[in-house]
Amino acid sequence: MTANDSPPEDRSADEEPDRSFAVDVEEVLEDADEEESPSQGLFDDLLSGDPIFENKEVLRPSYTPHELPHRSDQINKMATILVAALRGETPSNILIYGKTGTGKTASAKFVSQELEQTSKKYDVPCEVEYINCEVTDTQYRVLAQLANKFIEQNRAHAERRLEDLADLREAIEEGATAPEATPFGSATEIDSRVDELEEELEGMEPVPMTGWPTDRVYKEFFDAVDYRERVVVIMLDEIDKLVEKSGDDTLYNLSRMNSELDNSRVSIMGISNDLKFTDFLDPRVKSSLGEEEIVFPPYDANQLRDILQHRSDIAFEERALTDDVIPLCAAFAAQEHGDARRALDLLRTAGELAERGQAERVDESHVRKAQDKIELDRVVEVVRTLPTQSKLVLFSIILLEKNGVHNINTGEVYNIYKRLCEEIDADVLTQRRVTDLISELDMLGIVNAIVVSKGRYGRTKEISLSVPTEETEAVLLADSRLSQIEEIQPFVQARFDN
DNA sequence: TCTCCACGGGAAGTAGGGGCTG
DNA sequence: CAGCCCCTACTTCCCGTGGAGA
Numbered sequence: 001m002t003a004n005d006s007p008p009e010d011r012s013a014d015e016e017p018d019r020s021f022a023v024d025v026e027e028v029l030e031d032a033d034e035e036e037s038p039s040q041g042l043f044d045d046l047l048s049g050d051p052i053f054e055n056k057e058v059l060r061p062s063y064t065p066h067e068l069p070h071r072s073d074q075i076n077k078m079a080t081i082l083v084a085a086l087r088g089e090t091p092s093n094i095l096i097y098g099k100t101g102t103g104k105t106a107s108a109k110f111v112s113q114e115l116e117q118t119s120k121k122y123d124v125p126c127e128v129e130y131i132n133c134e135v136t137d138t139q140y141r142v143l144a145q146l147a148n149k150f151i152e153q154n155r156a157h158a159e160r161r162l163e164d165l166a167d168l169r170e171a172i173e174e175g176a177t178a179p180e181a182t183p184f185g186s187a188t189e190i191d192s193r194v195d196e197l198e199e200e201l202e203g204m205e206p207v208p209m210t211g212w213p214t215d216r217v218y219k220e221f222f223d224a225v226d227y228r229e230r231v232v233v234i235m236l237d238e239i240d241k242l243v244e245k246s247g248d249d250t251l252y253n254l255s256r257m258n259s260e261l262d263n264s265r266v267s268i269m270g271i272s273n274d275l276k277f278t279d280f281l282d283p284r285v286k287s288s289l290g291e292e293e294i295v296f297p298p299y300d301a302n303q304l305r306d307i308l309q310h311r312s313d314i315a316f317e318e319r320a321l322t323d324d325v326i327p328l329c330a331a332f333a334a335q336e337h338g339d340a341r342r343a344l345d346l347l348r349t350a351g352e353l354a355e356r357g358q359a360e361r362v363d364e365s366h367v368r369k370a371q372d373k374i375e376l377d378r379v380v381e382v383v384r385t386l387p388t389q390s391k392l393v394l395f396s397i398i399l400l401e402k403n404g405v406h407n408i409n410t411g412e413v414y415n416i417y418k419r420l421c422e423e424i425d426a427d428v429l430t431q432r433r434v435t436d437l438i439s440e441l442d443m444l445g446i447v448n449a450i451v452v453s454k455g456r457y458g459r460t461k462e463i464s465l466s467v468p469t470e471e472t473e474a475v476l477l478a479d480s481r482l483s484q485i486e487e488i489q490p491f492v493q494a495r496f497d498n
Numbered sequence: 499t500c501t502c503c504a505c506g507g508g509a510a511g512t513a514g515g516g517g518c519t520g
Numbered sequence: 521c522a523g524c525c526c527c528t529a530c531t532t533c534c535c536g537t538g539g540a541g542a
Binding site: 138140210211212213214216387389427429430432433436451452453454455456457458459 | 527536
């Protein structure tokens, strides 16, 4: 991962139709053994049926809709605050709260797009930078990423100026007298300006992703922002993750920047899933960051229905859905705390299942199947990408569960875990560490661990699996290291009998 | 009522890998 | 190269703690 590999131009290419076709091919091949193979070509059958989707992209989470039903209040409030940027003033910092899938990010992105467009229209320098703090979760990385974005922009800016100057220079050389209006009357003045710019360009080297002291990165970022006059809105998505992992230093630094900047103004827009995260903040940061607060309440089933209806009109062919599909998706998602992302996912998956099953229309059964599939996919993905040590811990829990032990406690898990480690020759972690791993599994929703006190017999976590045993075990055993366990399983089991 | 189990969980420290500067 | 710095993954140390049973 290098710092300067973010060419945003690729996006349009990504969205070309043949890409989604490519995905479909994979899915078809994957399922080829399940379906009756037709006598004709592999694809003929699939193409011959009525298509269900008209534009599947609309249902993906990456899609930013042009209209966000039931969010106009929040959007208007954001716009009223951010309009200050277009007047060249510093907008108040904004904190946006709301659970996942309540349209926070979509609304914020929508508003920032509008803001940037309007700023171009009126030629006011105003930029929005989006950072997802779940990915970029340390002060260093946030600063480095911001610094690099601005450095890149500044480079582009300086390069444009250079081109302009070159044009001017050429014009002068061709004999035309430079217009009085230009500040660079003579060729020599242009040359010295060119030299200056080239020197500036030399200084604009990207910040490495690791290695520098943080204050140096901060300085670099600071200079890059202050390079020219503008208002910068920094959008920190999942800001609670950042605070949780690396404290409030980043926010403190960012919020006091304005007092030191000469040319530009910075405004922070924080987006958080967690209503209480400001409790951990320094009071100064808290008050400056929370100048304006906007809450996104969860959608209820009716609102979800509107949203789904809205998108499905674009996404699906006419009459591709039976009447009960959208209400059912909405109801399922409303149970999951009004998560619109989940609702859209459900609808898309249901559509895909119908398409694969070559059904003419999407109906209720597809939605139910989709619900199961999404849950299983999530679990499989999470388990598959677990580090080996966590896999071993999880495997220990599964072994215990399979042997009829319920309300498993930490000690039992640790004993089995130790045996497993010896068998596959892995490092044995301390019990302290293993409890942390169990807590992590709990947070991922793979196991359910509650702390209970058994009086005389101590205090422990009671652990139970919250995912299907067989499927999870299969995923674990697919790991190259864990697969060695398969043969020693009877041995481990024998330990229980004594 | 008091004890004391079997851990939970906070804090601080360490090792090792990556990367920079001079 | 040494001397920094940062990050992750872990260890060590240690101070709780809810409640069954003496």
